[in-house]
Amino acid sequence: MDIHTELIQPIRFEQIRPVSSAPSANAPYDVRAAWSRDYVSWFIEQMPTDGALPPDVRDTHRFEIEFGVCVSDPQTYERQTLAELRARPVH
Secondary structure (H helix, E strand, O other), X not given: OOHHHHHHOOOOHHHHOOOOOOOOOOOOHHHHHHHHHHHHHHXXXXXXXXXXXXXXXXXXXXXXXXXXXXXXXXXXXXXXXXXXXXXXXXX
């Protein structure tokens, strides 16, 4: 076991919300929105930041964009973002 690799691995979303799986694209909006809010917040925490935002960009900009994509089809978004996390370079 490579301890460095183990330490930089993101916390799995299931550890935060153990019983919740991504709702389907045709689930009620409030169900998709609640799951998306939590998942997108978790996902953004797992990703590195690229420095300070430009002055004309709100702090919530990334969340708003990611949430809009996620809420339309949470299962697809989850699949894509988990693949993105697995593919990110290890430093």
